[in-house]
Amino acid sequence: MSVRLYIGNLPxxxxxxxxxxxxxxxxxxxxxxxxxxxxxxxxxxxxxFLTVNDDEHADQIIEKYNGRTFKDTAIKLEKALPRTKGEENEDQQQPQQAVPKPVTTSNAGNPVPNTEGKSSRRDKSSKKPRRGGGGSRETSSSNTNDSDAVRPDPRWASELEKLKEMLAAQATN
Structure with missing residues (x-):
């Protein structure tokens, strides 16, 4: 079985x-x-990299050549780590499926995506006013602006209605 050795510190x-x-x-x-x-x-x-026939020969080469100078630099020899190509980004390579996310309702009755356990980019309370907004902004949850409301995906509108009904039924119990 061949053994790969890493040769480092080359000029x-x-x-x-x-x-x-x-x-x-x-x-x-x-x-x-x-x-x-x-x-x-x-x-x-x-x-x-240096490829050698067996482990014993690899150890002898490391012992013999580690620290030897090559073009005025001392080279470093050690056993190479196994390749890990593709293991680091496995979850990014798998195709994403369109799965509806659980939806809850806020105090104003507007649907809000469930972000439990996930960090969002910025909280609603930390939103900066837009340029040219002019005047103060009310922060009462009952007076939310339509532009701030989360709009449901039309593909899931019927499912969202069912969820709203189920939540309303739970709230009355």
Whole structure:
């Protein structure tokens, strides 16, 4: 089974793979190198990888070459971590399904989306007045402005009506 080793602290200049391979030449054909370069500039990004046949040989190479100078810098060798491509953003890659969110009603009877456990960008109480608003603004919940009310999605209007009726029935009990 092959083992990948991380080669760090490489000089950030134009380096050929053959130059790096020459450092490990005495290890023979069993060792292959891969130099990671910037796509735009073609210069080394400061690291690369070394592939070795087995774990025992990998440990010997780390012991032998770790700290050795290459183009006036001491290289760093260690076992590479396994790839984790795609694991970090799994939930972003899955398609989002249109699922209605639970809706509650405010004191004014307007539907308000349930944000329990979620932080919102800004609270209604922290809203800044718009430019050219002119005059003071009433904050009473019974006198809410239509522009501030949350409008339900028309696709879910019938479901929302059912929920309102159910909530009204619960409130009277």
């Amino acid at each position: 950030k200049e134009e380096i050929d793979r053959q130059e790096l391979q020459a450092v490990f030449a005495e290890e023979g054909e069993a060792v292959t190198t891969k130099l990671i370069k910037d796509r735009k500039t073609g210069k080394c990004r400061g690291f690369g």
